[in-house]
Amino acid sequence: MRKKAVMTMEKTELRILAVETSCDETAAAVMKNGREILSNVIYSQIDLHTLYGGVVPEIASRKHIEKICQVIDKALSDASVTLDDIDVIAVTYGPGLVGALLVGVSAAKAIAFAKKKPLVGVHHIEGHISANYIEYPELEPPFVTLVASGGHSHLALVKDYGVYEILGRTRDDAAGEAFDKVARAIGLGYPGGPKIDRAAKEGDPYAIELPRAKVGDSDFDFSFSGLKSAVLNYLNSEKMAGREIRVNDVAASFQQAVVDVLVSHTMEAIDRYGQKKLAIAGGVASNTALRAAFEEACAARDVRFYRPSPILCTDNAAMIGCAAYYEYLRGVRHGWDLNAVPALKLGETN
């Protein structure tokens, strides 16, 4: 009885339990009023997948089902709450690996059903964008955002909470995917992002001439497969000529080419849409060269630059809880038939 009274008094506080299993991190978080992290638990499977040089979907799904309850339990206990204190259950339902997504979706639905809580399905990329709201309490739409990760490269205009205009996306490989493939080719291994970042610091970014691809009919779309092929061709021709590969130079030159394209497209969007704020997100947003390049480009234009700390750039559930908060306020509720949508498009959430 007492508990009920307290809950009514504190009704201005909205607590969301969020679950994220779209790739190889099993994650759960408790968020207060959208932007305050009460807990943020991530179980990373990365060591498991390193053996295979990339994420193996079936292994990821198997690990998710083993860990899901522990991760949720820890998120609740770290936040010093029980499920009774939770107002909304949120879960990533796409895009991502379908088998992996299904574990989080099925578990979150069952919990919401059992505890009679509203369910909000969240778009993974919207989560990444929302990581900026957590990092910067003052940040509000509109702003331009670049989401670059192992599976995604999106350039979008955030018009309002949950309202996006997609300006550009990748036509082939995601930026992070290109990092992984090049890292593998030069023997740095998986995951490619941080390894190339580190090696590039010791290399010459202009040692090797690499293309900066423009996609013919679009100013803002990306293409990274040509760049990846150019690196592979370079490696082959050097090998044929019997020359030693300078790994650090290859890493630095490749990284510079990616950074140049991401920054030029993004700044072009800032200019065209007359925006004064840029927020980046996703695993690639942790890249130090990319951050430095954006800082410089934004300072030159008097644009405010927002970038979440690395822990919020990786896949996590806090960002999902944050995105769910604004979706919830907009009236979004999902039914018990919510399914995983592996190719869910941003702005097509239902």
Place this chain on the structure above:
Amino acid sequence: MRLLSIDSSGLTASVAVTEDDRLIAEYNVNYKKTHSQTLLPMIDEILRMTELDPETLDAVAVSKGPGSFTGLRIGSAAAKGLAQALNIPIIEIPTLLGLACNAFGSDEIICPIMDARRSQVYTALYRCMSKTEDLLNFREWEELKEQCAIGIGELTAELNGRFSETDRILFLGDGVPVFREYLDTNLRVSHSYAPSHMNRQRAAAFAPLAIKYYREGKTVSCFDHAPEYLRLSQAEREKNEGIRQKGAAY
């Protein structure tokens, strides 16, 4: 003892609510929709229809595997989420034993077969035994062959070798339509096939066994339950084969 049982190991989605020795409701759907879309709405429907609050459940039983990897995980994740939220235990039922429960009381040898692709079946052998002579209705499942994934040829050879012409085998499961012709041609032991109301996974059928397990304390927590696939992932298989081949080369 009020039990919710779930099976989504194959194409059929099946849920049931059982109270001690009374089946309250069951719902089976063998349709093309994914379990992710059907399972929880089905649970919602039967609980609403029978005016039961999820909070009044004592345990949840789930088909542990083998089966479709994704199907198993949808059922498992649902069971785990319910068990965690309601603070109740999970009862794990081996899928093939769960299937055999459809033929409770039969004096035939029960051989569930599930299509495991690549000309293989998930299978096991059971017999429904009278445990003691003095207890009229007390029967128990005797396991004659443990759950496994084997080729249909290998299974047929084993059955031919192990059983005589006076034995009788009852086949059931989604492997039947795939391998029936093969069995009729190659199996010398007399055999038959279960009819439609008992030839697919049915959560209501294994509920009595689950309640027995519950009473014997054979339960697990939501943290400890995970499916049993009986097969490695393709990546792990290929990796192991690669190691074996490399080993052979040296």
